[in-house]
Amino acid sequence: xxxxxxxxTPLKRTxxxxxxxxxxxxxxxxxCGWVHKTRDMGHLVFVDLRDREGLAxxxxxxxxxxxxxxxxxxxxxxxxxxxxxxxxxSSVNKDIPTGEIEVEADAxxxxxxxxxxxFVVADPPQASEELRLKYRYLDLRRPxxxxxxxxxxxxxxxxxxxxxxxxxxxxxxxxxxxxxxxxARDFLVPSRMFHxxxxxxxxxxxxxxxxxxxxxxxxxxxxxxxxxxxxLRADRQLEFTQIDIETSFIDRDEFFALNEGxxxxxxxxxxxxxxxPFRRIPYAEAMEKYGSDxxxxxxxxxxxxxxxxxxxxxxxxxxxxxxxxxxxxxxxIPGAGGLSRGQLDKLGEKAKALGAKGLIWVxxxxxxxxxxxxxEADFERIWSVLGGGAADLALLVADKKDAALKxxxxxxxxxxxxxxxxRDRLEFCxxxxxxxxxxxxxxxxxxxxxxxxxxxxEEDLHLLETSPDRVRAKTYDLVLNGVEAGGGSIRIHxxxxxxxxxxxxxxxxxxxxAKFGYFLDALSxxxxxxxxxxxxxxxxxxxxxxxxxxxEVIPFPKTTGALDLMTGSPSAVDQRALDxxxxxxxx
RNA sequence: GGGGUCGUAGUUCAGCUGGUUAGAACGCCGGCCUGUCACGCCGGAGGUCGCGAGUUCGAGUCUCGUCGGCCCCGCCA
Numbered sequence: 001x002x003x004x005x006x007x008x009t010p011l012k013r014t015x016x017x018x019x020x021x022x023x024x025x026x027x028x029x030x031x032c033g034w035v036h037k038t039r040d041m042g043h044l045v046f047v048d049l050r051d052r053e054g055l056a057x058x059x060x061x062x063x064x065x066x067x068x069x070x071x072x073x074x075x076x077x078x079x080x081x082x083x084x085x086x087x088x089x090s091s092v093n094k095d096i097p098t099g100e101i102e103v104e105a106d107a108x109x110x111x112x113x114x115x116x117x118x119f120v121v122a123d124p125p126q127a128s129e130e131l132r133l134k135y136r137y138l139d140l141r142r143p144x145x146x147x148x149x150x151x152x153x154x155x156x157x158x159x160x161x162x163x164x165x166x167x168x169x170x171x172x173x174x175x176x177x178x179x180x181x182x183x184a185r186d187f188l189v190p191s192r193m194f195h196x197x198x199x200x201x202x203x204x205x206x207x208x209x210x211x212x213x214x215x216x217x218x219x220x221x222x223x224x225x226x227x228x229x230x231x232l233r234a235d236r237q238l239e240f241t242q243i244d245i246e247t248s249f250i251d252r253d254e255f256f257a258l259n260e261g262x263x264x265x266x267x268x269x270x271x272x273x274x275x276x277p278f279r280r281i282p283y284a285e286a287m288e289k290y291g292s293d294x295x296x297x298x299x300x301x302x303x304x305x306x307x308x309x310x311x312x313x314x315x316x317x318x319x320x321x322x323x324x325x326x327x328x329x330x331x332x333i334p335g336a337g338g339l340s341r342g343q344l345d346k347l348g349e350k351a352k353a354l355g356a357k358g359l360i361w362v363x364x365x366x367x368x369x370x371x372x373x374x375x376e377a378d379f380e381r382i383w384s385v386l387g388g389g390a391a392d393l394a395l396l397v398a399d400k401k402d403a404a405l406k407x408x409x410x411x412x413x414x415x416x417x418x419x420x421x422x423r424d425r426l427e428f429c430x431x432x433x434x435x436x437x438x439x440x441x442x443x444x445x446x447x448x449x450x451x452x453x454x455x456x457x458e459e460d461l462h463l464l465e466t467s468p469d470r471v472r473a474k475t476y477d478l479v480l481n482g483v484e485a486g487g488g489s490i491r492i493h494x495x496x497x498x499x500x501x502x503x504x505x506x507x508x509x510x511x512x513x514a515k516f517g518y519f520l521d522a523l524s525x526x527x528x529x530x531x532x533x534x535x536x537x538x539x540x541x542x543x544x545x546x547x548x549x550x551x552e553v554i555p556f557p558k559t560t561g562a563l564d565l566m567t568g569s570p571s572a573v574d575q576r577a578l579d580x581x582x583x584x585x586x587x
Numbered sequence: 588g589g590g591g592u593c594g595u596a597g598u599u600c601a602g603c604u605g606g607u608u609a610g611a612a613c614g615c616c617g618g619c620c621u622g623u624c625a626c627g628c629c630g631g632a633g634g635u636c637g638c639g640a641g642u643u644c645g646a647g648u649c650u651c652g653u654c655g656g657c658c659c660c661g662c663c664a
Contacts, residue, residue, distance in 0.1 A: 037624080037625095039622095039623050039624065039626055040620085040623095040626095041620060041621060041622070041623060041626075041627095042619070042620040042621065043620080043621045044620090044621040044622065044623075045623095046622080046623050046624065046626090048624075055624095057623085057624070059622080059623090061621080062621070075615095076614090076615095089622085089624095090622060091622065091623085091624085093623095093624055095624080096624085099624085116597070116614080116615060117597090117614095118597060118598070119597080119598055119599090119614085120598075120613080120614065126598065126599060126613080126614095127598060127599080128593095128594095128598090128599085128656070128657090129656070129657070130594095130655075130656045130657085131598080131656095133656090180664075181664095182664050183663085183664030184662080184663055184664070185662085185663085203663095203664080204664090206664085228663060229663095230662055230663045231661080231662060231663075233658085233659085233663085234657085234658075236663065447664075448664055449664070450664060451664040452664075453664095454664090549657095559655085559656065559657085560656075560657065560658080561655070561656075561657095563655085565655090565656090
């Protein structure tokens with residue numbers, strides 16, 4: 001661009017726009033950044049200049065007519081350098097940190113012009129997420145996004161420092177690895193050297209990190225990308241980042257404390273207090289009380305079992321459910337006794353949508369009111385078990401146990417938390433002792449709930465062959481406000497136990513050898529007792545940023561349709577690439 | 588794989604039970620303006636109503652299909 005004011009050599013930045021303060025008054029500075037906004041007053045032109053640290057106001061005055069003319073040509077998102085003197089403003093702008101000062105320009109250099117951007121670069125975003133993703137480089141210029149990138153950096157740094165301080169070494173593991181036989185769908189990578197053979201991108205470095213324990217590394221961690229070819233959600237991406245940790249000679253209490261300290265360090269970055277130690281809730285209890293394996297403890301409601309009232313009470317309906325092997329669960333909602341008939345009907349519809357046959361409600365207002373017809377003594381008993389008061393509402397579901405827990409659990413989970421202070425709390429807990437196996441309807445066999453290397457409780461081992469579904473595993477999920485923030489387990493380090501697990505999973509020796517060959521070999525060369533965890537880094541940063549989607553803290557995320565709207569990936573490849581890999585597309 | 592919801596100027600949206608010239612705000616372009624900071628004032632340009640079929644005298648509006656965004660279920664060891 002023709003620019004008579006340009007100095008012979010490019011202007012060299014001395015300061016960030018956003019870093020200038022009243023203390024810089026009188027200094028000659030050079031700022032480099034993007035034109036955020038111009039206000040052309042005729043003989044006076046104001047330009048807000050933006051860089052990653054913030055905004056500064058630059059003023060061009062008519063006593064330098066050529067310079068002023070150049071300034072009038074500036075448009076949004078032009079990249080410029082400005083030299084000038086810092087001075088106090090005649091009227092302070094209290095809304096921005098640099099509002100006390102401005103830069104009186106004496107030189108301007110346009111490094112690059114810009115097309116008119118598809119949306120205005122400003123907070124909050126004035127564009128749909130679709131458009132923001134397509135022009136992510138513009139979206140990321142927004143101060144809020146810059147802060148999130150920085151926060152993510154600081155969180156990774158804090159995690160590294162914390163774990164390093166506790167004796168953990170960050171060790172890299174392969175991205176090109178073997179397909180995982182159980183679990184999520186793998187991303188496959190064809191091999192050019194071996195047609196018909198494939199690498200897989202790791203769902204997690206699980207086997208490698210355990211191998212590092214066998215290798216004597218003792219304490220490993222890695223902030224590592226993981227890949228799962230599954231449906232995307234607000235809190236799930238095809239590729240995501242874990243803080244992956246593994247420890248030898250592990251003491252579970254110490255390990256919980258280590259991880260709680262890590263949370264303390266991370267949330268300390270945003271000035272949030274973390275209350276320790278975290279509550280520990282066995283899986284079975286979590287399901288009974290909250291109907292969820294990741295309870296949101298900000299919701300101050302708990303379920304109770306009322307099956308005995310069905311069995312011993314006067315209601316033929318409840319009696320029938322119990323006789324048929326069902327159970328009765330109750331949820332007391334304090335202060336909800338005033339709900340109208342219409343609101344109660346809505347709740348009933350919601351329960352039905354969740355698969356319940358019906359929802360029973362009970363109130364105590366001028367005598368008992370309920371959708372259930374039964375003796376007063378039954379209501380008295382329900383009230384006594386649930387601890388109800390006059391203004392309260394009780395919701396009951398009589399059904400198969402899992403169904404009843406699920407329905408009331410969902411009502412509990414989505415019940416609005418009125419108290420703002422309560423809503424803002426960080427409610428961490430450990431949910432421990434998940435079942436080792438769960439039945440797969442699809443495969444008609446038991447599959448690992450966590451993964452096949454998870455240690456069962458010794459006292460449950462005798463159930464392995466007779467009632468595998470009743471075997472508890474030494475697992476632990478870290479749950480924060482109803483979101484699974486991390487999960488891990490103590491691993492099996494004895495080959496004989498590992499063999500019994502594989503047998504219970506219905507795998508033959510040949511299959512296990514083919515699928516886990518090297519790893520079983522490794523376990524038989526002196527494996528230390530060990531265990532570990534993996535934290536969802538994106539989800540944690542999301543919490544730190546106060547956001548509700550991990551896309552807000554990932555620079556270049558994919559849409560829920562698995563597309564990258566900026567790059568257009570995934571994309572087709574030409575025939576030569578396929579030929580080289582020995583691949584042929586169907587149809 | 589299934590359900591819900593959205594798609595209209597560059598952007599965010601409005602547009603009624605189908606009706607003749609599709610609007611607003613911001614942005615953009617031009618002009619004026621010496622203290623603005625959501626600058627102001629005057630003027631202007633800008634539309635394949637996501638795409639494709641269908642119903643109808645007539646479709647932004649109704650139907651079907653399709654593509655895309657978001658949310659949820661399944662799935663996510």
